[in-house]
Amino acid sequence: MNRLIPVIAAILLPSVLLQGQVSDSQLRVADTPKRFIKDELSIFTSPFRRSSYDPRATKKYLVPFVVITATLLATDRKTSDALPNSADQTRWSGRVSQFGAWYSVAGISGATFLAGQLSGNNHARETGWLALESLGHTQVATFAIKQLTNRERPLDHDRRGGFWEGGTSFPSGHAASAFAVATVFAYEYRDHIAVPITAYSLASLVAVSRVGARRHWLSDVFAGGSMGFMIGRYTYRRHHNSALLGAKVSWVDRLSPEVGLSPTGPALIWNIGN
16 A cells, blocks of 8 residues: 555645646646546446447457456466576566556656646646556556455465465556556657557566566566556546647547436436546
């Protein structure tokens, strides 16, 4: 829980300091607390909403994710044993993997936001802030799932990778954080092919290094990376300003259900996010 506090604080504190300031961009930093909570509710309730399982999304994302994850889970010990697992491998992989630590990607995202804020570049400003938001959502989600699964790490106890054994291996928080931020940058600068290639390559390097450092099983980093990608994609598609450069987002992607009160009683309201 301690690692969540600085991340959430880094996201919410500037919104308090910037109260009353209006940007030319649709993204209002001052609205972050409300937007963050609404997005959290949407993310955590998405598995229970029928709309999350439309045929196209199921075929494109859910089925491959389930099949690949199940395959990796069944072969985790074999893939782990196939590595040299030397002291040098573990040491250097551990060093490389720190590029995916929350403070590393938060620093990159925050620097991008500040650069945009100081230079008046709304595109960079939005990129940095949405990356921070996606990172915050990722930290909350990975923490919750780790507590539910309690999977052993490769070097824990009998090294079997069992679930509900008191571990914190599944999913990989480093892989999730790296891919969440990489996805926002890739979508924002889609027209600059070097940015998506670099972002996803670095995120992949972080994920692989967590296996090399023997901190995670291969299925952990795949699940974490996939989750980070989906959260980054969700954050971008919900809050990207269409007046700025970046991947196109339809108005349907911005719809989110909200329960409200009307003069006649409870009502379901469809909100178009900003």
